[in-house]
Amino acid sequence: MIRLDERGKQCPLPVIEAKKALETASAGEQVEVIVDNEIAVQNLKKLGDYKGLAFSSQKKGEREYAVVLTAAGNTKTASQETEGQQNSLPEPAAVCCPDGRRKGMVAVISSREMGQGDPALGALLMKGFIYALTQQEVLPEAVLLYNGGAFLSCEGSDNLEDLKTLEAQGVEILTCGTCLNHYGLGDKLRAGSVTNMYEIAERMTGAALLIRP
Missing domain, CATH: 3.40.1260.10 (DsrEFH-like)
Incomplete structure (x- = not known):
């Protein structure tokens, strides 16, 4: 398992660093990201949903959340894997959400x-x-x-x-x-x-x- 401690880091750094870790991880390997706020959890879930990855989260303390993303061999979305598609859709930029x-x-x-x-x-x-x-x-x-x-x-x-x-x-x-x-x-x-x-x-x-x- 790859572990990242992203507490104290401002959005979108936790998402960017999690994405980099997932790109280097083997298929099936888990990436655990520790963050200190619920918004960061939601942003990481958005990343997992986009890539079609297994996602789980657990609140471990007042300002400590553990997010686990499971890397896949091919993390493209189904829409990007359409047979014969030549140009994959660009991945959306990492942004903080929700819109507050x-x-x-x-x-x-x-x-x-x-x-x-x-x-x-x-x-x-x-x-x-x-x-x-x-x-x-x-x-x-x-x-x-x-x-x-x-x-x-x-x-x-x-x-x-x-x-x-x-x-x-x-x-x-x-x-x-x-x-x-x-x-x-x-x-x-x-x-x-x-x-x-x-x-x-x-x-x-x-x-x-x-x-x-």
């Missing part, structure tokens, strides 16, 4: 720091807030970044991976283009896409709920 976005909920971030006071503490709090956002059962529909918040979605940001996690779950990450240009970040954007103040105003005025850390 709440329509009309928008997070607005205008600074690299959260709150007033010590800048280092403010940056630490902002990092903690964005990570905590990825762990919520209900996610925002979009995250709007402008002024100092534009730094968060750019190369070198400590928040970049968490923003990518939100993006993988369907959350729109939108960064003000004027702000990127002002701070010389025009070619540094690494998460989401560029937006403008008209769209920012439209999203904010049309939001049912605004979150301002």
